[in-house]
Amino acid sequence: MIRTHARARTAGAALAASALLLTACGDDGDSAAEGGEEVGSQDADFLTIATGGSSGVYYQIGATMADLLADELGADTSVQATGASAENINLLTDGNAEIAFTMGDATVQALDGTGPFEDDPREGLLAIMTMYPNTVQLIARADAGIESVEDLEGANVAVGDVGSGVELNAQMVLGAYDLSYDDINEDYLSYAEATDQMANGHIDALFATSGLPNPSLTELATNTDFVTVPIDGEGRENLLAEYEFFEENIIPAGTYEDDEDVETVSVTNHLLVSSEMSEEAVHDVTAAIFDNIDRLHASHAEAESITLETATEGLVVPLHPGAEQYFEEQGVDTDADAEDADAEDDAEDETDDE
Secondary structure: OOOOOHHHHHHHHHHHHHHHHHHHOOOOOOOEOOOOOEOOOEOOOEEEEEOOOOOOHHHHHHHHHHHHHHHHHOOEEEEEOOOOHHHHHHHHHOOOOOEEEEEHHHHHHHHHOOHHHOOOOOOOOEEEEEEEEEEEEEEEEOOOOOOOHHHHOOOEEEOOOOOOHHHHHHHHHHHHOOOOHHHOEEEOOOHHHHHHHHHOOOOOEEEEEEOOOOHHHHHHOOOOOEEEEOOOHHHHHHHHHHOOOEEEEEEOOOOOOOOOOEEEEEEEEEEEEOOOEOHHHHHHHHHHHHHOHHHHHOOOHHHHHOOOOOOOOOOOOOEOHHHHHHHHHOOOOOHHHHHHHHHHHOOOOOOOOO
16 A cells, blocks of 8 residues: 655645744744754654565565554555665655664664765654664575675675665675675665576575565575575674674574574664654654554564564664653653664764775
8 A cells, every 4th residue: 555645744844844943943842852852743644654675574564554553543654665774764854754664774874974875964863663683684596606705706696776774784794704796796686576586597696684584585485495695704793893783693594494593693673753743643653553562563573573672772863752752651761772872873984884
């Protein structure tokens, strides 16, 4: 279900601008969080959720979230298939989405003006919560002879959509092993396109950064033999040392066709929200999600990791004041996580190699 609400967004933007002007003139409304984050007065009547490719985990969870918010808030909601993190941040800051799924690394790059946001940093990014870890998955055809990241040299490799979180991670992983696009034949493909090309023998390997299992890879396993290539050793240590948003992780045996756990890394996902939305609106959105969390959990196995207890862990941007209000009502400590977000903001050179 994909709809656009251009007139509603225009009206919301105008209301947000008015609210910010009132704040600047000393209005005592709820336009600013305790930390100084200014927000607008847009309501939750129209909500576009920017996710990822239609065959990915973001889209599955986002579609359920859209239905949930429509039912609970009476909102006119839509879920938008996108190139994921970088595109979603652009949609959010350009006023073309109200809620966006992003990975922590892309969000840091947007703050710092690096990577796809080179010399164009984004301000005012606010979060509803952190969700679950996105696992970096490197998949190779079983007959391609690729058993390590170094074996990608000279191979045909799908690195994700241009500017997507997958592509950002592909560059980072290659760089950690002293490789670059100069050493491979890169192809910018969505999950669905990449798996089709691998099934047809045109792609030797692909990067996927998503929850586990990735639906496209599960489908690929029905007709194509492949292996999960480990991201381990010195290369992984380089990644962990250079980028604070990466964490050690494994792809459990049996996730796809592997008999043993496979070492890799992961990045925490964020659910961002437009700063044009009011405190009351975001409070209601946050409450609707967590008051019906079982419904969201049923959307995908990874969604089960979304909990009230962990919703403020690993934040790289401040909470929207509406979300912060909800979490404080539930007894969730948000102070330490605000400090974590500030620490991430100070890490301006983490992604300078992009």
